Amino acid sequence: MAKEIGKDRLGDFFAEGSRVRSRREWRGLKDTLYDYSRWLGIMFTLAKFVAKPRNVKAMFRYRWMANYLAVPMMVDRHTQGLRGEYLRICHIEQDLIIEDVAKLLDSLFRGDRRIGNDEEFSKKVVLVDENEMTAVMMGFPTLKGLSRETPSTYISVLLNQRAACHYIDVAQQFGLAGDVCPMPEAEAGVSIDDDAPVLGACAIQCNTTCDGSMLGNGVISMRLELKDGIPCFQLAAPLRHREDDVQEYAAQEIRNAIAFIEDKTGEKWDWNYYFECAKRVNIATKNRLNWLEMNKTDYPQVFGSNLALYTETNYMAICGKVPAFVKADEKITALAEQAYKAKKRAAKEYRHRAIVWGVQSHFYMDFLAWLLNCWGIVPLTDMLSMVSTRELVEEDTPENREQAYYDMAWLTENMIMRNRTHGGYKVLLDELWEFCEEFNADMVILWEHMSCKALDGMHGQFEAKAREHGIHLVWVSHDLFDPRVVSRQGVREQINNYMRTVMREEPLDPTLEVLPDEESW
Amino acid sequence: MKDLKHLLYFENLLQNAGNELIDQAKSDGGVCVAYVCENTPEPLLNLGNAFSIRLRAPRTNSMEMGTYYMTSFLCEYSRALLERAIEGGYNFSDCIIAPDGCSMMNRCVENMELLKTMSADNDKFFYEHMEIPMKADDNGLNLYVLQCKNHILTPLHDTFGIDVSDQAIRKAVAEHNRMCRLIRAIGEFRKGSEPAITGYEYAVITLATYAAPQALIMDRLEETLEELKKRKPDKTKYRARVVVVGSEVDDAEFIKLVEESGAYVCADRFCFGSFPGRDLIELTDDEDALTQICRQYMYRGQCPRMMNMEKMLGRRQYVNDLAREYNADGIIYEQVKFCDPWAYERMIGTHVLNEQFGYPVLSVDRPYNIDTSAGQMRTRVQAFVESIEIKKIQGGAD
Numbered sequence: 039m040a041k042e043i044g045k046d047r048l049g050d051f052f053a054e055g056s057r058v059r060s061r062r063e064w065r066g067l068k069d070t071l072y073d074y075s076r077w078l079g080i081m082f083t084l085a086k087f088v089a090k091p092r093n094v095k096a097m098f099r100y101r102w103m104a105n106y107l108a109v110p111m112m113v114d115r116h117t118q119g120l121r122g123e124y125l126r127i128c129h130i131e132q133d134l135i136i137e138d139v140a141k142l143l144d145s146l147f148r149g150d151r152r153i154g155n156d157e158e159f160s161k162k163v164v165l166v167d168e169n170e171m172t173a174v175m176m177g178f179p180t181l182k183g184l185s186r187e188t189p190s191t192y193i194s195v196l197l198n199q200r201a202a203c204h205y206i207d208v209a210q211q212f213g214l215a216g217d218v219c220p221m222p223e224a225e226a227g228v229s230i231d232d233d234a235p236v237l238g239a240c241a242i243q244c245n246t247t248c249d250g251s252m253l254g255n256g257v258i259s260m261r262l263e264l265k266d267g268i269p270c271f272q273l274a275a276p277l278r279h280r281e282d283d284v285q286e287y288a289a290q291e292i293r294n295a296i297a298f299i300e301d302k303t304g305e306k307w308d309w310n311y312y313f314e315c316a317k318r319v320n321i322a323t324k325n326r327l328n329w330l331e332m333n334k335t336d337y338p339q340v341f342g343s344n345l346a347l348y349t350e351t352n353y354m355a356i357c358g359k360v361p362a363f364v365k366a367d368e369k370i371t372a373l374a375e376q377a378y379k380a381k382k383r384a385a386k387e388y389r390h391r392a393i394v395w396g397v398q399s400h401f402y403m404d405f406l407a408w409l410l411n412c413w414g415i416v417p418l419t420d421m422l423s424m425v426s427t428r429e430l431v432e433e434d435t436p437e438n439r440e441q442a443y444y445d446m447a448w449l450t451e452n453m454i455m456r457n458r459t460h461g462g463y464k465v466l467l468d469e470l471w472e473f474c475e476e477f478n479a480d481m482v483i484l485w486e487h488m489s490c491k492a493l494d495g496m497h498g499q500f501e502a503k504a505r506e507h508g509i510h511l512v513w514v515s516h517d518l519f520d521p522r523v524v525s526r527q528g529v530r531e532q533i534n535n536y537m538r539t540v541m542r543e544e545p546l547d548p549t550l551e552v553l554p555d556e557e558s559w
Numbered sequence: 560m561k562d563l564k565h566l567l568y569f570e571n572l573l574q575n576a577g578n579e580l581i582d583q584a585k586s587d588g589g590v591c592v593a594y595v596c597e598n599t600p601e602p603l604l605n606l607g608n609a610f611s612i613r614l615r616a617p618r619t620n621s622m623e624m625g626t627y628y629m630t631s632f633l634c635e636y637s638r639a640l641l642e643r644a645i646e647g648g649y650n651f652s653d654c655i656i657a658p659d660g661c662s663m664m665n666r667c668v669e670n671m672e673l674l675k676t677m678s679a680d681n682d683k684f685f686y687e688h689m690e691i692p693m694k695a696d697d698n699g700l701n702l703y704v705l706q707c708k709n710h711i712l713t714p715l716h717d718t719f720g721i722d723v724s725d726q727a728i729r730k731a732v733a734e735h736n737r738m739c740r741l742i743r744a745i746g747e748f749r750k751g752s753e754p755a756i757t758g759y760e761y762a763v764i765t766l767a768t769y770a771a772p773q774a775l776i777m778d779r780l781e782e783t784l785e786e787l788k789k790r791k792p793d794k795t796k797y798r799a800r801v802v803v804v805g806s807e808v809d810d811a812e813f814i815k816l817v818e819e820s821g822a823y824v825c826a827d828r829f830c831f832g833s834f835p836g837r838d839l840i841e842l843t844d845d846e847d848a849l850t851q852i853c854r855q856y857m858y859r860g861q862c863p864r865m866m867n868m869e870k871m872l873g874r875r876q877y878v879n880d881l882a883r884e885y886n887a888d889g890i891i892y893e894q895v896k897f898c899d900p901w902a903y904e905r906m907i908g909t910h911v912l913n914e915q916f917g918y919p920v921l922s923v924d925r926p927y928n929i930d931t932s933a934g935q936m937r938t939r940v941q942a943f944v945e946s947i948e949i950k951k952i953q954g955g956a957d
Contacts, residue, residue, distance in 0.1 A: 213909055215902035245693055249661050253903035256871050272866045274693040277659040283709050284690045287702040463669045491633055495666025498628030
């Protein structure tokens with residue numbers, strides 16, 4: 039039990055066969071009190087949520103809702119070993135995300151024909167994909183863009199590593215090949231199982247990250263359109279998104295999507311609201327760039343899970359529509375600058391500076407904290423955080439209104455993951471080594487999501503280029519949503535083996551090398 | 560039935576990625592335009608002295624180099640192509656046009672580019688990647704036209720001096736249609752209860768039109784058509800008639816295996832098949848030829864990457880229409896293992912064709928080279944044929 043960073047044996051908190059850790063971490067009086075108060079805050083958010091009868095009803099209707107019992111444990115996983123500013127940054131982000139997801143769930147069940155059945159509310163809902171930039175909703179202040187896949191599969195797996203297994207099995211029993219990406223597979227499974235809330239005036243689907251994701255949408259839209267009577271618009275974002283000769287097509291798709299929403303909801307696009315949101319997107323981009331600049335120095339501050347999870351939410355799902363995220367950005371930046379000036383570090387020793395590339399294991403998102411605590415590998419940034427840094431136009435002029443379509447198209451083309459998995463090898467392969475140089479990284483942790491064809495297809499090229507650049511390349515195979523294929527320990531073993539056999543190093547915290555977390559949430 | 564006069568010739572053309580007709584066309588000054596996806600408008604690759612060859616990797620066994628570069632999780636077709644490219648099997652080509660049809664083909668051709676598999680000793684060689692629409696609508700058409708200009712016509716003209724005028728395109732379409740008419744006419748012989756051509760023979764002939772310069776096989780196609788008109792069919796040995804639907808099949812041995820198992824392949828709805836790949840392209844004079852070609856490719860395409868609802872529903876209706884027209888008793892949905900688009904389309908199509916349209920459906924995945932898993936596939940098809948027979952005996956009851 040220690041106040042100082044790195045003094046605890048973090049592996050001792052894990053107990054064989056247990057879903058939860060054996061006790062809370064002692065972080066010194068001030069940090070422990072802060073952490074505990076935030077834990078209470080999370081419990082309060084959850085209590086507020088379950089106080090509504092319709093949400094309790096939803097608990098019994100939807101299988102995936104049971105995963106939400108594990109919310110506090112998810113936060114604990116991400117705060118492992120953190121102290122001071124790092125702990126506070128983590129809580130600011132995670133607590134806000136939890137609040138946002140609670141609101142999302144509440145809205146879904148309010149409009150759900152099976153639960154709240156608020157028809158007037160449902161008419162104001164536009165369903166969006168889980169992995170979709172919500173830029174086309176930036177001009178509809180009176181509408182709600184809600185994603186059903188985010189709570190049913192995406193967040194569920196963050197909470198409980200086995201959350202998607204049932205839906206993966208459902209899809210395969212229905213006849214889907216077992217070699218596709220388990221994320222769209224699980225989303226299709228939810229739809230096949232009829233286990234998603236039914237609401238909304240219409241839906242906007244998008245060819246998001248990969249072929250699987252795009253085709254999985256077909257399963258979902260068949261239920262939406264043919265069974266539930268909810269019209270769908272398929273927004274086709276170009277794949278070769280860096281090419282000039284696809285941008286007009288992309289912009290027209292945005293115009294068509296907006297026209298579709300107007301037609302189905304009766305609402306009109308509001309330019310004032312759009313430019314207000316665009317300003318907030320620019321603020322988020324500015325802050326993210328600020329954090330990334332710090333991460334290029336010897337004193338990175340917002341990195342690992344703190345960067346990855348928050349960027350995904352803020353960039354893609356929020357996309358300027360929620361003012362609370364601007365405040366959170368400002369607080370995070372202030373804390374990061376404070377720690378940077380004091381030359382603080384989040385672990386007792388930084389041995390390697392790593393870029394984390396590829397598609398991260400969803401059932402093991404706290405792996406980045408483990409990398410730091412166990413081996414002193416600093417995950418400076420990750421592929422999913424290296425998204426668009428382009429500034430959007432934010433003044434309302436006739437020219438800017440036209441440019442805004444291109445900005446929204448650019449964001450949609452460059453949504454998380456797809457901005458690297460599509461667009462040709464340059465964005466996936468070549469830019470990685472540029473980032474290594476910029477961030478002065480000596481190591482690349484390369485998540486090899488085994489069903490991600492776009493990434494696997496560059497396997498040999500990654501190896502060749504890593505040799506050419508003299509960078510340590512550590513492959514970490516996994517199956518994204520399915521821990522039955524590669525377990526969390528299986529993920530860790532790949533790092534352990536590399537660090538011991540190639541790097542000939544000993545861990546910073548040997549208790550973390552092998553963890554009995556097979557049964558944990 | 561008496562053997563078709565040119566069948567062995569066509570079969571020999573398919574034994575390797577390259578063939579004597581490619582060599583002949585090259586020695587006559589032809590420019591070989593390689594391509595890898597059915598969404599590439601073929602007539603545009605056959606302008607002037609250019610001729611198209613759709614890449615295959617026949618008789619593939621080991622794919623170790625392809626697997627090293629792309630792992631074992633990518634479809635075997637893409638790995639086999641890369642393997643063959645590394646071996647120098649496509650050195651006959653002068654350029655390659657690759658739409659981002661699917662991630663795997665995209666990565667396959669990108670690896671070829673990075674490894675300079677065809678361009679190491681050929682300064683003029685170019686790799687072109689093009690965006691193709693994912694929906695059939697006006698916006699998609701504008702994109703298609705622009706992409707064809709920028710990634711097919713302009714590079715062909717600038718690099719090889721090929722005439723890409725409207726007149727040249729119309730001439731290429733006329734030649735393309737001549738070939739398509741022949742293939743369609745030959746395919747008509749599959750409709751009868753005692754067909755004058757086997758599904759295997761038809762697959763070989765159709766494949767040859769993708770794998771060899773079309774102009775150089777036209778005479779033999781015409782002769783084959785005339786031969787079929789007089790050919791006396793055998794009393795049928797088949798126990799069921801099936802439509803094969805799915806991802807790319809460039810291996811006629813797969814069709815042969817299905818037929819040896821008792822099912823006559825009466826229609827072919829797969830990449831490298833004749834539906835819709837050998838549809839005629841109708842041109843009018845009131846619009847430029849390029850736009851008309853792109854429109855017809857976009858609207859007729861049956862690739863599962865087309866994501867709008869009309870296209871999704873249309874794909875299953877298309878299979879139903881084919882099955883009716885060709886009097887099919889059942890459908891075989893197939894996909895090359897690890898093919899994402901067809902994994903989903905196969906799943907949904909299997910249910911829709913069975914539950915909505917009432918066909919018995921066999922749903923299978925398969926290796927690229929069927930010889931590596933022939934026994935398993937044979938058992939599946941035999942069981943399927945038996946189930947159709949039992950259904951017939953029971954008067955259609957489940």
